Amino acid sequence: MTVESTAARKPRRSSKRTAGAGARKTAADPELVQLLTPEGERVEHPDYAIDLSAEELRGLYRDMVLTRRFDAEATALQRQGELGLWASLLGQEAAQIGSGRALRDDDYVFPTYREHGVAWCRGVDPTNLLGMFRGVNHGGWDPNSNNFHLYTIVIGSQTLHATGYAMGIAKDGADSAVVAYFGDGASSQGDVAEAFTFSAVYNAPVVFFCQNNQWAISEPTEKQMRVPLYQRAQGFGFPGVRVDGNDVLACLAVTKSALERARRGEGPTLVEAFTYRMGAHTTSDDPTKYRADEEREAWEAKDPILRLRAYLENAGHADAAFFEELESESETLGKRVREAVRAMPDPEPMAIFDNIYADGHALVDEERAQFAAYQASFATESEGGVAAVEGN
Amino acid sequence: MTVQKLPIAKAINESLRKAMETDPKVLIMGEDVGKLGGVFRVTDGLFKDFGEDRVIDTPLAESGIVGTAIGLALRGYRPVVEIQFDGFVFPAYDQIVTQLAKMHARALGKIKLPVVVRIPYGGGIGAVEHHSESPEALFAHVAGLKVVSPSNASDAYWMMQQAIQSDDPVIFFEPKRRYWDKGEVDPEAIPGPLHAARTVRAGSDLTLVAYGPMVKVCLEAAAAAQEEGKSIEVVDLRSMSPIDFDAVQASVERTGRLVVVHEAPVFYGAGAEIAARITERCFYHLEAPVLRVGGYHAPYPPARLEEEYLPGLDRVLDAVDRSLAY
Ligand SMILES: Cc1ncc(C[n+]2csc(CCOP(=O)(O)OP(=O)(O)O)c2C)c(N)n1
Numbered sequence: 001m002t003v004e005s006t007a008a009r010k011p012r013r014s015s016k017r018t019a020g021a022g023a024r025k026t027a028a029d030p031e032l033v034q035l036l037t038p039e040g041e042r043v044e045h046p047d048y049a050i051d052l053s054a055e056e057l058r059g060l061y062r063d064m065v066l067t068r069r070f071d072a073e074a075t076a077l078q079r080q081g082e083l084g085l086w087a088s089l090l091g092q093e094a095a096q097i098g099s100g101r102a103l104r105d106d107d108y109v110f111p112t113y114r115e116h117g118v119a120w121c122r123g124v125d126p127t128n129l130l131g132m133f134r135g136v137n138h139g140g141w142d143p144n145s146n147n148f149h150l151y152t153i154v155i156g157s158q159t160l161h162a163t164g165y166a167m168g169i170a171k172d173g174a175d176s177a178v179v180a181y182f183g184d185g186a187s188s189q190g191d192v193a194e195a196f197t198f199s200a201v202y203n204a205p206v207v208f209f210c211q212n213n214q215w216a217i218s219e220p221t222e223k224q225m226r227v228p229l230y231q232r233a234q235g236f237g238f239p240g241v242r243v244d245g246n247d248v249l250a251c252l253a254v255t256k257s258a259l260e261r262a263r264r265g266e267g268p269t270l271v272e273a274f275t276y277r278m279g280a281h282t283t284s285d286d287p288t289k290y291r292a293d294e295e296r297e298a299w300e301a302k303d304p305i306l307r308l309r310a311y312l313e314n315a316g317h318a319d320a321a322f323f324e325e326l327e328s329e330s331e332t333l334g335k336r337v338r339e340a341v342r343a344m345p346d347p348e349p350m351a352i353f354d355n356i357y358a359d360g361h362a363l364v365d366e367e368r369a370q371f372a373a374y375q376a377s378f379a380t381e382s383e384g385g386v387a388a389v390e391g392n
Numbered sequence: 393m394t395v396q397k398l399p400i401a402k403a404i405n406e407s408l409r410k411a412m413e414t415d416p417k418v419l420i421m422g423e424d425v426g427k428l429g430g431v432f433r434v435t436d437g438l439f440k441d442f443g444e445d446r447v448i449d450t451p452l453a454e455s456g457i458v459g460t461a462i463g464l465a466l467r468g469y470r471p472v473v474e475i476q477f478d479g480f481v482f483p484a485y486d487q488i489v490t491q492l493a494k495m496h497a498r499a500l501g502k503i504k505l506p507v508v509v510r511i512p513y514g515g516g517i518g519a520v521e522h523h524s525e526s527p528e529a530l531f532a533h534v535a536g537l538k539v540v541s542p543s544n545a546s547d548a549y550w551m552m553q554q555a556i557q558s559d560d561p562v563i564f565f566e567p568k569r570r571y572w573d574k575g576e577v578d579p580e581a582i583p584g585p586l587h588a589a590r591t592v593r594a595g596s597d598l599t600l601v602a603y604g605p606m607v608k609v610c611l612e613a614a615a616a617a618q619e620e621g622k623s624i625e626v627v628d629l630r631s632m633s634p635i636d637f638d639a640v641q642a643s644v645e646r647t648g649r650l651v652v653v654h655e656a657p658v659f660y661g662a663g664a665e666i667a668a669r670i671t672e673r674c675f676y677h678l679e680a681p682v683l684r685v686g687g688y689h690a691p692y693p694p695a696r697l698e699e700e701y702l703p704g705l706d707r708v709l710d711a712v713d714r715s716l717a718y
Contacts, residue, residue, distance in 0.1 A: 084518045084695050135695025138521045153522050154480060155452055188451035190483065216452050218428035224451045290427040349700040352693045363659060367688045374710070 031242050035249040038302045040310025048253040054317040060248050064093040064305050067117040069330040070126045073337045078283045082341050083133045087114045091278030094304030095211050098251025106176040110162035113151040115181050122148040127340040136347050156189030163195045166204035177205040177262035185216020188224045196236040205262035208270045213277035218290040233270035245275025246304040393579045401434050401571035403545040407552035412442055421448045422474030454484035461507045462492055470506045478513040479522025492561045493536030504559040514605045514655050515702055516569035518695040525692050526656035531563045532633040539633040541565035543607035545575030550583035567605035589636035595625035598649035603629040606653045613708040632662050641673045648679040651711045653703055658686040680718035683711045
């Protein structure tokens with residue numbers, strides 16, 4: 001085949017190229033909003049000033065550490081067979097905690113399936129997130145109690161729900177806003193493009209928060225796009241900004257600014273948090289099949305937690321006692337999660353027929369009754385030794 | 393390749409390999425089908441051997457995958473696209489139903505659309521939602537599509553060859569929980585037609601009809617029933633569109649009883665179509681109404697309940713007993 005690149009296009013890359021090489025943006029990139037360098041030095045950005053107290057900074061650190069601990073516990077629980085699957089957020093703590101802490105209580109969040117840190121910020125009990133991964137339910141929480149919608153597995157779908165919800169807010173004349181989370185891979189879905197279109201046309205107060213963690217399972221971003229993601233917003237008529245996704249301060253500042261813009265009635269913003277998925281896509285995935293170890297190692301040097309810790313220590317915002325206390329708090333959280341998961345009962349079989357229709361449905365009633373009779377036939381069998389199903 | 397015992401996933405892999413070697417127009421497309429070899433490794437090694445021009449890691453966009461496959465087919469290629477899991481075919485459903493299925497007719501037969509859409513489907517693997525569904529009836533209902541599902545390695549190998557050679561679009565449902573089941577594959581064999589059903593166990597008292605993942609359950613049920621002195625015939629449908637009604641009719645004329653088994657919800661499912669047609673064709677041969685065993689009118693449940701939801705040996709035997717009791 002003779003597809004040749006035009007001058008403007010990036011050269012085609014050999015399939016043998018090691019993953020992660022090439023023209024990937026680094027933290028020193030001018031396009032990248034950064035307030036904390038990988039070494040933990042505080043830097044300023046002309047558009048995104050932020051002034052946090054030592055307590056607030058410690059709070060962000062605490063959130064990230066506890067979220068990571070929760071995530072590690074869930075991964076371990078999956079290995080022990082307590083969960084069927086787990087999608088780890090390892091490496092994405094800053095993107096999630098930074099954006100999550102920018103939210104007001106009356107804002108609404110539409111997550112994918114990896115937003116455990118955002119859920120934490122919304123006050124969703126972390127154990128609620130595990131039911132779905134254990135296989136005891138398909139959700140596990142009431143979205144309205146924390147304005148945190150259910151996890152969405154079909155890639156990209158929730159960006160439209162978020163947009164519609166935001167359109168509703170605007171119709172109501174309220175000044176809340178919505179954040180829709182999605183991945184770099186999801187940006188290829190038609191639904192996401194349609195969400196961009198709707199939100200622009202109706203000036204919906206929605207912030208599209210894309211965590212570009214560089215991979216969609218085995219596919220690097222180069223298999224999803226040819227221009228930096230944040231630039232895409234421009235074509236739809238709203239601003240896009242790329243933020244260092246491993247810098248919790250920058251994620252907080254940028255999301256806050258986008259939310260304020262939305263509240264002022266100025267419409268959507270696309271935030272691309274440039275980050276990295278340090279672990280596997282999920283516990284079923286084997287990243288050694290498609291990506292090089294060196295890439296992960298390079299990103300480990302930008303670890304969001306170590307970065308903030310360095311800053312806290314250097315600036316004298318936290319002492320040894322704080323870190324020790326947090327360590328023991330982590331242990332307690334881990335233990336609580338472990339115990340809660342192990343105690344999580346399997347659902348009753350009859351739950352298959354629960355909540356299918358809000359108004360009820362004759363066929364469901366009929367099948368529920370048949371199912372109950374069928375289940376009961378086994379009880380009879382084991383109690384009385386009768387071959388219960390015979391001849392009925 | 394000589395006669396070999398292969399798991400179903402590997403049989404499909406070998407079949408794709410052979411198709412690509414035979415016809416340079418055959419392309420593989422989908423999410424993660426390249427280096428990773430697909431999440432089930434069905435395309436394992438093909439990227440390495442055929443390169444990225446023929447084994448195409450696509451953007452994460454199902455409508456895009458099927459839509460561009462249509463374009464490639466119009467240009468003379470034979471794309472075999474992978475949809476990662478059953479529940480993710482719906483972003484592509486519009487392209488499949490409104491475009492892929494109808495274009496041949498709209499062009500007065502002047503264009504052909506040899507596109508294969510591979511979908512790992514069905515439950516039993518303990519997955520989260522949208523990873524365990526059986527949407528075959530939604531496709532079989534649409535004119536212009538062929539819908540098939542192999543139940544064993546040999547069929548997986550041969551039916552894939554035939555699907556790729558077909559000038560019509562084929563929705564190829566792969567029973568994912570059987571991917572690791574081994575069976576003999578003879579690359580020299582002469583396969584029967586793609587749409588033909590096969591009697592996989594002979595019997596005289598009742599016919600069980602199934603396809604894909606449920607064939608194994610039905611064979612086990614027939615073996616269990618044998619111990620109670622019941623002689624059960626098992627017919628593997630293999631194709632859900634078209635359906636080989638002649639084969640089912642012939643079997644029912646011998647046995648007088650029919651139970652249709654599938655994982656998909658019974659309501660408006662394949663079993664309803666079979667029951668209606670067979671009742672029409674075999675009314676005077678039937679000793680009992682045609683019974684159906686399948687999923688409920690409920691979303692596929694969370695993993696911890698799937699054993700209750702999926703038709704197993706007991707539910708099939710229960711239906712067998714009910715039929716025989718007439
Ligand atoms: C419509 C659809 N297609 C395919 C999948 C299977 N799948 C699950 S996650 C995933 C990759 C997602 O990548 P990205 O959007 O970058 O998010 P990340 O998981 O990296 O956070 C794929 C292909 C799916 N869930 N939904």
